[in-house]
Amino acid sequence: MSASIGAGHDGAAAELARQLRAAGVTVECHDFLDTLPGAWGRLVRGVYRAELTVAPRTWGWVTNATGGRTMSAHTSAVLSHAAGERMMEAIGGSPTVVLSTYPLASQLLGRLRQERRLTVPVATFLTDMSVHPLWIAPGVDAHLALHPVPAAQARSLGARNTLVAGPAVGPAFRPRRNDGEHLAARLAFGLPECPPLALVVAGSWGIGSVDRSARDIADTGLAVPVAVCGHNERLRRRLSRDERIVALGWVDDMPNLIRACDLVVQNAGGLTSLESLTSGVPVVTYRCLPGHGETNAAALEKAGWADWVRRPRDLRAALAKALAAPAPSIIDRCRAVDMILGIAARPEALPA
Structure with missing residues (x-):
């Protein structure tokens, strides 16, 4: 049920x-x-x-x-x-x-x-x-x-x-096997080949401060934000006006998209966080939703699964840390x- x-x-x-x-x-x-x-x-x-x-x-x-x-x-x-x-x-x-x-x-x-x-x-x-x-x-x-x-x-x-x-988490979510698979996944979505990519997710409805999160990531200069807007077409059109951001709508192949990126920035602590960690991609929580978003952020941080960035000025350091270290391991089965x-x-x- x-x-x-x-x-x-x-x-x-x-x-x-x-x-x-x-x-x-x-x-x-x-x-x-x-x-x-x-x-x-x-x-x-x-x-x-x-x-x-x-x-x-x-x-x-x-x-x-x-x-x-x-x-x-x-x-x-x-x-x-x-x-x-x-x-x-x-x-x-x-x-x-x-x-x-x-x-x-x-x-x-x-x-x-x-x-x-x-x-x-x-x-x-x-x-x-x-x-x-x-x-x-x-x-x-x-x-x-x-x-x-x-x-x-x-x-x-x-x-x-x-x-x-x-x-x-479904079996399609797994770590990439090699650099070739990483590059192939990027090419499949038309993503930039060289710079680190930060996948910005906000659920299937594209809810929350996704605009500001994507722009804040771009401002750090450490990664290109790839924002998944889900069914929120207005959000996708808004973000598409910023040439520093890759804005995607609904994505059917999330396992491959996660493998194409180097870290995930999320705001609700939902299923995508677990799918990303299972795929060996580190997760950062930023500008999280009130209520369950904040309590999930605290629990993810306590578990050692995802750092919670509470202030914009701390974002750059958190992204650098996530890009430099492997993702924490979670229960395999x-x-x-x-x-x-x-x-x-x-x-x-x-x-x-």
Whole structure:
């Protein structure tokens, strides 16, 4: 059970589904937003996108306001009343285990477990490096984290059976084999051959201070910024007016584009950060989004996976450091599938 909000939740769900199918498991994928009544799903997606695009600072206020356990309990109760039946219909049949990659889906599934309407184990795959309280629902049987840092956060919030599973990143994301592959990747995208390239990413919607980030990078003279604007065509046109910046729209071949570049500058701590590190490309966080962007930045830095540049005057030094040192290594193999299969095989072994 994922949600079509951005690309991170669906991206993790797709990779976990691929690995489970490769292990011989039958998998059905559903969009949590489709289980909401009427136009609720479109409304949730639209409000989230508009808030991050038009007034991103308010998103930080929302994440802070929804951080209490009382709010989590209220949210799960409302979702159970409004969408419980539709969720049960979507689950259907007799699944062995239900997996969530989206916090509101976890809240609803946990409530259904508490109400004994759902009788099979529920696991949550925590897609973020930081854990907002809405990720943790009392009825969820197991929580799978990317790293010990979010695992510790989840436990502090009362999560049951928290395990470190590692990132769910597709096999196409791998380090480049040699300099020839590096050059070929650049040529495939029409990128400059010689100078270092800094890939600037801001999610599938191109949200945040991407303009300023790209120009700040260009001002350092250390790298040519290559900005991925996703579906934000306005942003791509704006950046295209600056001859120092390479502005791209939606990119289908992100593995090859990441291998073409020398470092990644990101603002949300999402899936692209994990894909870049898996590809052996260092990551720097800069001008991050309020709310989850800032908490993810702090967690990535604490884990030693990405430096967080808080002030523009520190950007040059951070870029120089990233270009000079190899990317930190992250867990090579995601163990989530083994853990999910273990939960499915022995649900009675889960602590109450």
